[in-house]
Amino acid sequence: MKFNTNLKNIVLVLVTTLVLSACSTAKKSGGSLSGDVYTGKETVKFLASGVPDRVFFATNKTSLTTASRETLRKQATFLRKNKNLNVTIEGHADERGTREYNLALGERRANAARDYLMTYGISGKRISVISYGKEKPVNPASSPLAWSQNRRSVTVKVN
Amino acid sequence: MILLTVLSLPFMTRKPIDLPPIVSVELIQISDQTNIPFAPKARKIIEEVKKEEERIVSEQAPPSAKAKEKPDRIPLPNDKEEKKQIVKKKQNPEEIKPQIRQSSEFEKKEIVDTNQIAALIDKAKEIEAVKEKNDKKLTQSNVKDSFATGLSLSEEDALRAQIFGCWSVPLGLPYDENLLVRIKLQLKKDGTVLKSEIIEHEKMNRPGQKFYKILAESALRAVRLCQPLKVPPTGYEKWKNIQLNFDPTEMLRG
């Protein structure tokens, strides 16, 4: 009896592992999505050569991915070089949520980027923050790709 | 044109349709007490009544026709003079009817065979339950007389279904388990309403009870629209006073 239960358990564990591993590396169209986060280059602009102006987020999330942190490090370096430059970080959300919560989400995303820049020594006084919620999509389509491109924090030069 | 009318006149008189006698399935209330105060007289009248009963149940014609018949049936010589003056709506002849009523029920009991009784026993439980509920609410309670209360289940169902169809439930009513309007009706033999009375009438104009008023108005509208009510062709005494309890909570629960 015990042998049978053990066998069942082993099979269950094996199947679960297979299923989970299959899910975790799901790729979407164009290969420019990792999980839910946009990794492509289409909508990205540059503050300077080699310095992307924006980072992207997963649905309902405000945490930074490894790629985002990489981008922000470049931005921090750029800001350190140009000490007189001030920026505004715009936080955005996709259209697949309620309007008011999206305003709060955008603000949190913008601050996630700002906080990270500050850990690299950039003064908070140089970085202001504004949230646009879902009001200013960069891609007006109603598709998962468009939505991922819209979930972003964009660093904008002020002066 | 006139010629045509004249020629067609004979064709316009219709012959009464001869329906084959239909035996209606009337569920009998079998009560615990077999209260038959008129038993001795009953047997005497049974023969005459049997024929009359059959005729009555076969015709599905409006009850008013039967009202005229009844006075003729009554064999008591004392009331012959009164009968001639009988207007359909007069109550007087009805006083005699209880006698006949009892005997006919008694007679029906005789013709019921044992197979039918088995089928009826289950129904009896149901009817008992219904009767018990009614008993609790009796305003003119007369426990001795359990044998003579109520409509049959099918008669009650027919009337209830009819009113269901006429009643437009005001959707704006709040879901309030206590929202209930009771209306007493005095009916004529043809099922039209002679008098209606809202129980707790004072509530109608009390401030804060506006939903009671709305519900009562919708109930009255339903009753008026439903005239003539589907009343049984016989037993006017049984159902001439009816109370309808309008309870919207089931509809409003949503």
Added chain:
Amino acid sequence: MKKYFIITILFLFKFETSYSLIEIDITRGNLDPLPIAVSPLHVDPKSEKNNETEIKELGSNISEIIEKNFRGTGLFNPIKKDAFVQRPDIAHLKPRFEDWRLIKAQALVTGKLLLVNGKLKVEFRLWDLTASKEMIALAFTTTPSNWRRVAHIISDKIYERLTGENGYFDTRIIYVAETGPKNQRVKRLAIMDQDGAKTKYLTLGNELVLTPRFNPANQLVTYLSYFRNLPRVYLLDIETGVQEVVGNFPGMTFAPRFSPDGKKIIMSFAKDGNSDIFTMDLETRVVEKITGHSSIDTSPSFSPDGKFICFNSDRSGLQQIYVMKSDGTGVKRITFGKGLYGTPVWSPRGDLIAFTKVHKGRFFIGVMRPDGTGERLLTENFYQEAPSWSPNGRVLVFYRETKSGPKGEGFSAKLWSIDITGYNERKISTETDASDPSWSSLLSK
């Protein structure tokens, strides 16, 4: 003598064996709309001429507005005018009830109007055709240009008389009028009568405006504006057009509403990635912090007695709806179903909270009791949100957006309404695309 003796005995017997009262429980009925005939109002020939309003047409115009109001409720069924049996003037004096009943009407509205000395006098009567009597009769006096409001007020009075509920016809809806391509939308504050008439634009569209809400006195509106690129909550006086920013917050304020007494604004304030709920007293200007959690707390809405607040928070991980006392204590989560919940708004009757729910990529508008039980989803769509209550708590207005193509084409936003029974879902016609609707309370009290 014997005859009489027997009769007496039998008479006594009758009372002894009197039949107990039959009681029948009527527990079901139909939900058919009440057939009602709205006769055009009779125009008194003594009426003066008026430049702005065509008096001759006014009688039918008023009755048409009443009909449209009734039809929109799903509770009344206005009968077609070609079936009408009496002329308006006679019907108003002495309706022939049997004739009106023949066309299957159960209620009849008649009236007359007179324009004299620059004033419009309107009188109406509601008749119960099954009881053959008058149910209510009222008269109004106003300026001729207010004739639409007279029609709405008459509709409210009749609605109240027949359902026991307050009406909702003499009300306005404020919303955001949208134009332009999806990624370059121009948004303006707009206000209109609840039937879509008399649209007026309140801002120019130079800056982004969002989520306008009425105060109970209908005089002021609070909303979010990106004036000078600083998103803040503002107050706008509809009559004077004067705008002022609410408070002096060092960060974005948004999601504003009024307290039921109109004396406070409740809103979210976002700073350093955290959004909390604050109130500000409009008179004393005192600001109070209501929530202090590190989560996003937004979309606050007062209960009609002012004692509780429902709001949206992601403190449990995802958007859910919470209820707390108006001082911020006693926070309780009330949504536990699958999916996300947002935009909670307390009914003016206090019995329900309406909300938006997102589940498996679909958006739902629903209602639930303030303790979270009895969740009922009323409608489902690709995208819809932000319900707002009619003042009698029976109808919700919300907005829907359509799916757009790869270049944003095919996108539109429109206002819709639905009864809390889930029936009677209807699109509200607006001059432009529209979103973020908010329903006023009754204009006349």
